[in-house]
Amino acid sequence: MADVRIYVPGDAAAVSVGADTVAKRIQQEVARQKIDIQIIRNGSRGMFWLEPLVEVETPEGRVAYGPITENDVAGLFDAKFWSGGDHPLFHGPTEEIPYFAKQERLTFARCGVIDPLSLDDYEANGGLIGLRRALKMSPAAIVDDVTQSGLRGRGGAGFPTGIKWKTALNTPGDEKYICCNADEGDSGTFADRMLMEGDPFSLIEGMIIAGRAVGAEIGYIYLRSEYPHAIDVMRSAIDVCKATGLLGDSVDGSGDAFHVYVRVGAGAYICGEESSMLESLEGKRGQVKVKPPIPAISGLFGKPTIVNNVLSLATVPVILAEGADHYKDFGMGRSRGTQPFQLAGDIARGGLVEKAFGITLRELVEEFGGGTHSGKPIRAVQAGGPLGAYIPQTEFDVAMDYEALADAGAMLGHGGIVVFNDTVDMARQARFAMEFCEIESCGKCTPCRIGAVRGKETLDKIIAGEDRTENLAILEDLCDLMVDGSLCAMGGLTPMPVRSAVKYFPEDFGG
Amino acid sequence: MVVILNNLDDEPIHRICGEHGRRPDELIEILHTVQKEHGYLTDAALRTIAEALNISRAEIHGVVSFYHDFYRAQPARHILKICRAEACQAVGSDDLAAYAERKFATTMGDKGAGGQIGIEAVYCLGNCALGPAMLIDGKLHGRVTPERLDILAETDLSSGEARNG
Numbered sequence: 032m033a034d035v036r037i038y039v040p041g042d043a044a045a046v047s048v049g050a051d052t053v054a055k056r057i058q059q060e061v062a063r064q065k066i067d068i069q070i071i072r073n074g075s076r077g078m079f080w081l082e083p084l085v086e087v088e089t090p091e092g093r094v095a096y097g098p099i100t101e102n103d104v105a106g107l108f109d110a111k112f113w114s115g116g117d118h119p120l121f122h123g124p125t126e127e128i129p130y131f132a133k134q135e136r137l138t139f140a141r142c143g144v145i146d147p148l149s150l151d152d153y154e155a156n157g158g159l160i161g162l163r164r165a166l167k168m169s170p171a172a173i174v175d176d177v178t179q180s181g182l183r184g185r186g187g188a189g190f191p192t193g194i195k196w197k198t199a200l201n202t203p204g205d206e207k208y209i210c211c212n213a214d215e216g217d218s219g220t221f222a223d224r225m226l227m228e229g230d231p232f233s234l235i236e237g238m239i240i241a242g243r244a245v246g247a248e249i250g251y252i253y254l255r256s257e258y259p260h261a262i263d264v265m266r267s268a269i270d271v272c273k274a275t276g277l278l279g280d281s282v283d284g285s286g287d288a289f290h291v292y293v294r295v296g297a298g299a300y301i302c303g304e305e306s307s308m309l310e311s312l313e314g315k316r317g318q319v320k321v322k323p324p325i326p327a328i329s330g331l332f333g334k335p336t337i338v339n340n341v342l343s344l345a346t347v348p349v350i351l352a353e354g355a356d357h358y359k360d361f362g363m364g365r366s367r368g369t370q371p372f373q374l375a376g377d378i379a380r381g382g383l384v385e386k387a388f389g390i391t392l393r394e395l396v397e398e399f400g401g402g403t404h405s406g407k408p409i410r411a412v413q414a415g416g417p418l419g420a421y422i423p424q425t426e427f428d429v430a431m432d433y434e435a436l437a438d439a440g441a442m443l444g445h446g447g448i449v450v451f452n453d454t455v456d457m458a459r460q461a462r463f464a465m466e467f468c469e470i471e472s473c474g475k476c477t478p479c480r481i482g483a484v485r486g487k488e489t490l491d492k493i494i495a496g497e498d499r500t501e502n503l504a505i506l507e508d509l510c511d512l513m514v515d516g517s518l519c520a521m522g523g524l525t526p527m528p529v530r531s532a533v534k535y536f537p538e539d540f541g542g
Numbered sequence: 543m544v545v546i547l548n549n550l551d552d553e554p555i556h557r558i559c560g561e562h563g564r565r566p567d568e569l570i571e572i573l574h575t576v577q578k579e580h581g582y583l584t585d586a587a588l589r590t591i592a593e594a595l596n597i598s599r600a601e602i603h604g605v606v607s608f609y610h611d612f613y614r615a616q617p618a619r620h621i622l623k624i625c626r627a628e629a630c631q632a633v634g635s636d637d638l639a640a641y642a643e644r645k646f647a648t649t650m651g652d653k654g655a656g657g658q659i660g661i662e663a664v665y666c667l668g669n670c671a672l673g674p675a676m677l678i679d680g681k682l683h684g685r686v687t688p689e690r691l692d693i694l695a696e697t698d699l700s701s702g703e704a705r706n707g
């Protein structure tokens with residue numbers, strides 16, 4: 032065992048700004064100076080503006096340095112950072128950095144803390160307690176716990192997870208499936224990716240518990256191809272679980288079988304919609320299907336299937352470990368527990384903030400986010416991904432929970448918050464919403480497929496200053512048509528960003 | 543069965559299909575693997591896959607054309623995928639894309655046009671707090687300003703290595 036443990040994130044975002052090079056430089060220096068140091072490639076703590084964030088384990092706990100470039104490495108050694116020495120980029124104890132200290136980390140409790148592929152680390156930090164408890168419970172009792180916790184789907188629709196599980200449990204089937212939705216296509220979101228790269232075992236543990244709860248022995252993780260890093264980590268984590276008997280014919284010696292497979296998407300936003308995802312998992316075009324039947328009754332290959340987002344599934348272990356009430360005590364109203372919010376776009380302190388529901392948008396953007404990265408004033412925020420509303424500063428006091436946001440004509444979605452500065456042209460953003468729908472529509476319904484094209488053309492005219500009043504009326508009609516006549520939320524919600532842009536920023540539409 | 547019809551190139555494709563148990567539900571995985579090994583999906587390859595999985599060629603074409611990831615013609619040696627989604631737009635990805643098009647004298651989205659450098663649009667790479675984000679031959683980069691793209695072009699694009707993403 033090495034004397035000192037140093038953490039350099041292997042998270043894709045950290046690597047995107049040089050973490051691999053920093054790790055390599057540290058390794059070289061360690062070899063040259065013959066210091067007894069072990070380098071661990073952890074996940075990210077989610078403070079991306081500090082990445083690459085190098086941490087050192089000291090007797091007083093972990094301390095942080097960042098953002099570290101390869102040019103800073105020599106200086107770190109001069110400062111004897113391996114013993115927590117002072118340095119201009121020193122931030123003190125990692126968990127006392129205000130951004131981190133103010134969070135309530137349940138789903139992300141281990142992310143960035145542990146070596147993602149060390150099952151020992153995982154167990155030493157609270158992993159597998161939930162599963163071992165679940166293995167002694169009846170399926171109905173597990174479903175009950177999940178229902179009691181108030182957990183709602185984190186993929187966007189916010190459907191109560193326990194109720195979905197109950198349907199699948201009560202539907203007879205010779206085979207059932209657990210399908211994890213890791214398609215995370217929403218702009219401004221990266222929580223699924225971060226979790227899969229930083230704490231992959233929690234997702235696997237959640238899937239095994241789900242399998243036990245509904246009687247499924249096979250799980251698929253539908254993982255988007257845009258996440259090559261996460262694909263590698265998830266596959267390696269599955270291999271570790273197979274080797275240790277956590278996955279296989281007898282999960283942890285219980286006699287229950289559970290197998291997990293990764294399936295890679297192929298670049299289609301619509302495949303995040305659950306019926307489209309299931310079609311894709313069957314090797315077909317990702318065309319959306321009419322519901323009912325719902326997947327919990329007839330899903331993959333026509334069998335009862337649970338489709339849950341990465342975060343929904345990865346939150347199940349902590350609910351089972353700490354109890355439904357513990358989880359439920361966070362949050363407000365019908366939004367219980369915590370939500371991993373993701374701060375993105377032009378923001379000074381971008382990253383992941385896990386907080387109980389009810390925090391305001393202003394607190395997130397201003398207190399956590401620290402305003403814009405560019406230093407320009409904030410003009411708008413888009414919450415909830417490409418189908419979410421644009422929100423002006425005047426509305427920032429809205430509480431971040433499912434109901435409050437819906438009342439404000441917005442939505443939480445997967446928890447993404449994208450900040451735009453005052454140079455943004457909201458008419459162009461509205462146009463992009465239509466264009467994105469045109470590109471990503473599955474093509475099944477006319478209002479979505481053709482409406483998006485017409486919407487884009489109409490916005491082009493508005494931008495060009497052609498008959499604005501008339502064209503805004505046409506746009507409004509088109510939005511109505513898309514809302515009323517679309518089978519899924521792709522066509523049905525594209526009007527949300529468009530209408531909110533027109534409503535709150537009429538000056539950009541010549542109003 | 544007339545053996546002469548069998549193209550020599552069929553062999554590796556049959557092997558890949560075999561590795562996936564010739565299961566039609568693994569079609570997308572098979573297409574990914576074939577594309578990875580052969581660069582793009584030729585008519586002959588699709589025919590062979592259809593045969594191996596016992597599905598119609600129309601079905602396979604339907605699938606291939608549905609997804610953005612698949613190439614039906616030789617892609618460029620190096621591929622730049624620039625994120626065009628909102629969080630990256632908010633920090634200047636449109637300017638970056640325009641700069642890249644000028645710098646490499648190519649148009650975004652000319653998929654499968656061959657050549658040295660191809661630029662494509664992607665919608666979110668999960669690096670939205672460190673945009674503008676892009677993939678260069680499958681490798682993720684963050685905070686890519688035009689200046690940083692110049693440096694990356696020197697380090698990542700000057701070698702003759704074939705693309706791997």
Ligand SMILES: Cc1cc2nc3c(=O)[nH]c(=O)nc-3n(C[C@H](O)[C@H](O)[C@H](O)COP(=O)(O)O)c2cc1C
Nearest residue numbers: 184185186212214215216303304305339340343520
């Ligand atoms: C256009 C569209 C895209 C979606 N994309 C995703 C996605 O990327 N990830 C996800 O978990 N859910 C996505 N959903 C929601 C899924 O249909 C489904 O509600 C969800 O996966 C269920 O899991 P949950 O209950 O755990 O949230 C999308 C829905 C629509 C209409």
Ligand code: SF4
Nearest residue numbers: 473475476479519522
């Ligand atoms: S609304 Fe659009 S994406 Fe959804 S089913 Fe209809 S055509 Fe497909």
Ligand code: FES
Nearest residue numbers: 625630667669670
């Ligand atoms: S929006 Fe560009 S990486 Fe997410």
